Amino acid sequence: MQPHLRFPIEDVSQVGEARRAALHLAGGLGFDPEACGRLALMVTELGTNLHRHVGPGRQAALLMAAVDGQVEVLSLDQGPGMDVHRCLQDGYSTGGTAGTGLGAIRRLAARFDAFSAPGRGTVIATRASADAPERRPVVPPTPxxxxxxxxxxxxxxxxxxxxxxxxxxxxxxxxxxxxxxxxxxxxxxxxxxxxxxxxxxxxxxxxxxxxxxxxxxxxxxxxxxxxxxxxxxxxxxxxxxxxxxxxxxxxxxxxxxxxxxxxxxxxxxxxxxxxxxxxxxxxxxxxxxxxxxxxxxxxxxxxxxxxxxxxxxxxxxxxxxxxxxxxxxxxxxxxxxxxxx
Incomplete structure (x- = not known):
């Protein structure tokens, strides 16, 4: 397995660098333009949130790698933390935006998991698939x-x-x-x-x-x-x-x-x-x-x-x-x- 690439997000320009790297990984996996667009949106939302809500000096970074035919993207920070449940609800925002970002990421992602603790920061783990959300098979958990x-x-x-x-x-x-x-x-x-x-x-x-x-x-x-x-x-x-x-x-x-x-x-x-x-x-x-x-x-x-x-x-x-x-x-x-x- 290839190592994850790490992209510190201290400046808004670094979001674009991370997005380009993600699309390069997607190209190697045969993602079509529609799938690449979903991935680009996910990376942009995650990176922009780090820049807007965390800021420099708090270990804000995106990690990504090609894993099992998907692009895995993780967001890590040591910022103030957030209420994950409320942030996933469309319309909730702490920064004056439309409040659809995190919920949109979850809907677009093939896999989504998140955890946050007050004063300790947040980790968000996602995977982007080549398949559109409506075409992904529903596989029940097995032992x-x-x-x-x-x-x-x-x-x-x-x-x-x-x-x-x-x-x-x-x-x-x-x-x-x-x-x-x-x-x-x-x-x-x-x-x-x-x-x-x-x-x-x-x-x-x-x-x-x-x-x-x-x-x-x-x-x-x-x-x-x-x-x-x-x-x-x-x-x-x-x-x-x-x-x-x-x-x-x-x-x-x-x-x-x-x-x-x-x-x-x-x-x-x-x-x-x-x-x-x-x-x-x-x-x-x-x-x-x-x-x-x-x-x-x-x-x-x-x-x-x-x-x-x-x-x-x-x-x-x-x-x-x-x-x-x-x-x-x-x-x-x-x-x-x-x-x-």
Missing amino acids: GFDIVGLTLAAPGEQVSGDAWTVRTLEDHCLLLVADGLGHGPDAAEAADLMVSLLHRMPDGTASPASILERTHDPMRSTRGAAVTLACLDLTTPSLVVSGAGNVSGRLISGVVDRSLLVQHGTLGVQVRRLQDMRYEWPAHAVLVLHSDGIQSRWKLDDVPGLLQAGPACVAAWILRDHLRGRDDATVVVAAPRRPVA
Whole structure:
């Protein structure tokens, strides 16, 4: 997966730069002129809102990437916050406008999620599809996992030395985050090979430790990577985790915050015998995996309601507030998805 592009919005002229980048991504995905127009409107509204209501010095930015044939656009800021429910209602405005912007974005978007806290800022996660809203199929939720990942390349780099992926099997899925040593193309080569090895593994039912041990020798052709692999089983619900290096994992809910144990070492360089660790999945908990481009001592218990906002908002909130800013950074959030009764 390509890293997200980040566009700070400190000046109104930067909204146009972000819009042009979004349309470039859309062109690569075969969006027709109508779909490009919807995307341009979404990006313009999000960027203009950041400029108008947040202002400089509050980490206002748009993130975007091509994801699963769609253009993902996220708006992040540390501004005063807003009442999301009221702002989605047409006619409500705090800035003297017509008050249709956020509601229009939700109607145009293939996916939309938002969360805001007073004095803490706002995150809005959207995806634009090539299909018009009226032609998009309605797919009811099914058992499984909602999994969202955000990746930023290190400053000055065009590629990220981090990579993440999901391999879905019959009754479970394998979630991988790999952090190639260093950053730049050589680190990206190591992380990308780890992703490829997971998907080429003939026995996807093997334990995470066994899978990683089989990748150790092939990874010797690279500079190596820190890796965490989690097997997510919805039927239990539980997960089994194995890893080597500094890709961190936590199971977190309103009452639980449990760090996942991994070993020291680097796949492809040196690693001790890997072990599997099994964890029960507490009710309403989400799984967070992240590379060391994210500060490790973060917490969410002082942001009521965030965990219910959806994985994209959780990932964006963590990235916004805890980005180290000098290395590649990846945050992946997984939450069980339940069918509608």
